[in-house]
Amino acid sequence: MAAAFAAVMVAACSAEGSTATTDATIAPTAPASSSTTSSTTTAPVVSNTTTEPARVDPSYDDIPEGQCSHLTVRSIGFRNDTGEVANGYREIGTSTEGRTIWSEHWGPLAGPQVLVFGQVHGDECAPAFMVRAIRERPPTEFGIWLVPTLNPDGLADHHRRTALDVDPNRDGYDLVTPEARAAMHATELVEPILTVHLHSPYKWVGAHNGVLATQVATAMSYAAGWGYPKNAGRVRNGTQAFLWEGQELVVPGSQSVLVEFPATSPLESPAPPDLTQRQEGTVAEVIVAAEAMRDALYATVAEPPA
Numbered sequence: 001m002a003a004a005f006a007a008v009m010v011a012a013c014s015a016e017g018s019t020a021t022t023d024a025t026i027a028p029t030a031p032a033s034s035s036t037t038s039s040t041t042t043a044p045v046v047s048n049t050t051t052e053p054a055r056v057d058p059s060y061d062d063i064p065e066g067q068c069s070h071l072t073v074r075s076i077g078f079r080n081d082t083g084e085v086a087n088g089y090r091e092i093g094t095s096t097e098g099r100t101i102w103s104e105h106w107g108p109l110a111g112p113q114v115l116v117f118g119q120v121h122g123d124e125c126a127p128a129f130m131v132r133a134i135r136e137r138p139p140t141e142f143g144i145w146l147v148p149t150l151n152p153d154g155l156a157d158h159h160r161r162t163a164l165d166v167d168p169n170r171d172g173y174d175l176v177t178p179e180a181r182a183a184m185h186a187t188e189l190v191e192p193i194l195t196v197h198l199h200s201p202y203k204w205v206g207a208h209n210g211v212l213a214t215q216v217a218t219a220m221s222y223a224a225g226w227g228y229p230k231n232a233g234r235v236r237n238g239t240q241a242f243l244w245e246g247q248e249l250v251v252p253g254s255q256s257v258l259v260e261f262p263a264t265s266p267l268e269s270p271a272p273p274d275l276t277q278r279q280e281g282t283v284a285e286v287i288v289a290a291e292a293m294r295d296a297l298y299a300t301v302a303e304p305p306a
């Protein structure tokens with residue numbers, strides 16, 4: 001278990017890459033071994049080499065294209081097509097099928113850090129546009145640890161759940177899945193002042209557990225034109241718990257914001273828990289909302305309302 005969660009920091013090609021390895025608790029080691037890659041057994045990754053973006057950072061080889069790359073125009077499948085390179089890359093875990101779960105660091109390395117889970121359910125593609133928005137314009141007043149996809153097996157299979165057929169966002173307490181354990185490992189490493197959980201296909205923003213979360217959720221929701229935010233909520237079903245609930249056991253008082261984007265395709269998240277809430281929007285609408293919410297996130301974390 002410890003080996004699976006051994007954090008790996010891979011210096012990027014930027015000048016700040018070396019600074020990113022100074023976390024005293026993390027011993028820089030080699031990138032994921034080839035055995036990790038070869039243990040990946042699912043393959044139905046549609047290859048389209050003519051449109052495939054250049055792979056310029058070490059996380060790309062481990063993130064499958066999945067169907068999100070093909071469902072919608074400009075959907076990036078959670079890989080980086082921006083041309084911007086992160087400060088560094090850290091392995092936070094390994095999926096059930098052996099895929100590396102990566103995090104990328106953007107913005108200042110010192111000071112407050114925000115953790116962003118870009119994709120938790122493997123058939124949710126709209127969150128990729130928020131991932132791209134952050135990469136295109138990283139924060140300047142605080143740092144972001146960005147996990148493009150927490151569920152690379154689900155992304156590869158276009159499946160909501162993990163390869164263990166468990167909903168990772170109900171696994172916050174039991175931690176049956178390596179994906180949920182990776183989320184908790186990242187929480188422990190980063191000790192974020194706020195975590196942003198990106199999902200689809202509803203169309204609302206939720207706050208969980210604190211003043212900053214409420215302020216950020218409110219700013220983000222209004223920036224998107226979606227009105228007053230909701231409460232992100234608790235599962236209240238046996239030992240099941242959302243990941244943001246599980247994070248409270250890792251970092252007491254952990255605050256989170258939940259963003260539910262509308263789906264960008266009929267094939268995106270076709271069967272969410274509450275089908276009556278399901279919404280669809282255009283890619284253009286989601287991009288506009290994501291960029292507005294990114295800017296609201298940055299402004300509110302940098303200078304919370306009095």
Ligand SMILES: [Zn+2]
Pocket residue numbers: 120121124169198199200201
């Ligand atoms: Zn979801």
